[in-house]
Amino acid sequence: MSLDIVAELEYIEKVKKINEGKNLKYLILTMGCQLNENDSEKISGMIENMGYTKTENIEESDLVVFNTCCVRENAEDRLFGKLGEVKKIKEKRGTIIAIGGCMMQEKHIVEKLKQSYSFFDIVFGTHTLHKFPKDLYTKLFENKRIEDVLDIDGEIIEGLPITRNDNIKASVTIMNGCNNFCTYCIVPYVRGRERSRNPEDVLNEVRELAKKGYKEITLLGQNVNSYLKSGKVDFDCKVKSFADLLREVNKIEGIERIRFISPHPKDFTDDVIESIRDCDKVCKIIHLPLQSGSTQVLKLMNRRYTKEQYLNLVEKMKKMIPEVVFSTDIIVGFPGETDEDFEDTLDVVRKVHFEQVFMFIYSRRVGTPGDRMENQVPEEIKHARFDKLKELVESQISENNQKYVGTVQKVLVEGTSKTNEELLTGRTDSNKVVNFVGGKDLIGNVVKLKIVSEHMWYLKGEIVE
Ligand code: SF4
Missing domain, CATH: 3.30.750.210 (Transcription Regulator spoIIAA)
Known part of the structure; x- marks a missing residue:
């Protein structure tokens, strides 16, 4: 066990003592990718060991943690909007507000927080997540505002408690x-x-x-x-x-x-x-981020592969793994993207027949070379291209779905359907959602289902006896 983790475990015990008998509640608001979700599980693990219980109700929260993401611009608007809401709760019940994650590594964001949202209590970065118990202890014991952000790469800390979702x-x-x-x-x-x-x-x-x-x-x-x-x-x-x-x-x-x-x-x-x-x-579903189908745009993006290399890789994988299917990420409207470049993206989508495409409209991020490029694509063109791509992707998803009808799929049963308590829901190996009728004892098991119908975002199945 590293010295860092030993110290943090001691702080967890100290905060737990301070909180004893207080019945305190916490809420984490997570933005961004699965890595951030996983970080939030670690933050939850530390917080629960310090005597807080989880709530979904922000009004009754004694500690609110924002785990931020800075990949997309709208995440900033979400954070600042939500902070305004939490300020009122803090005024009523003294809620502690902690803000962590990627956005806190951006100096201009922390400056904005200090100037316009100075009611926050703790700011921590991606390299100091494991120090949250110490930061919270210092806040509680010394009642001072904490800024704990490091520019240097943090070590990987093992042994943090974790509460899984x-x-x-x-x-x-x-x-x-x-x-x-x-x-x-x-x-x-x-x-x-x-x-x-x-x-x-x-x-x-x-x-x-x-x-x-x-x-x-x-x-x-x-x-x-x-x-x-x-x-x-x-x-x-x-x-x-x-x-x-x-x-x-x-x-x-x-x-x-x-x-x-x-x-x-x-x-x-x-x-x-x-x-x-x-x-x-x-x-056998491989997520293979394309980002653009144009070799010229890929070069501007510094992706270090061409359209042909990407397509060759897909072909090679199909030869080596006959049942393989693909999902991908695509950005439309990167600076310099012409109509011909965009056509190349559509061409790759037509050729690969992705099972799932995560589509993004390019958003400028301060500090990146893309933000400094001169030939930014006008918003209306970006949106028009996005709509065209979406139409193509949806028509392909629908075609792909039809191939499942009549087949038998192994489905890992995850629970009851969010929209219909009577149905169970799970996913195929290729990550397709399948809803079906079955006993709750099947949750957590892999079952064989015959696919009987397809809908845009899910399939319907029946248990194979
Ligand atoms: S591979 Fe590219 S897109 Fe992915 S995290 Fe690294 S820099 Fe970002």
């Missing part, structure tokens, strides 16, 4: 940071350079989750297929690459499905494709 599926972060510097992206500036976790720590975490009954694991990182390729890599373990890690996780008894997010096409080496092919638990 789900009891069937769990995310396991395998690395932090990114070295790629795509020109639209703020992540390398706020999350630092790539640091991989010790493979033994990752495997132990998955083993523990399997013992607790978790069935599906998602391995997380900004660039998972460069795991153990930079930073400290000399761990005393036979796992030397992401491909090795997949094979070892695949051996863990009790785990039925393995997913990972996000890989980078340029790092998709053959050994990783072979591991996906050989490991029966690794889902």
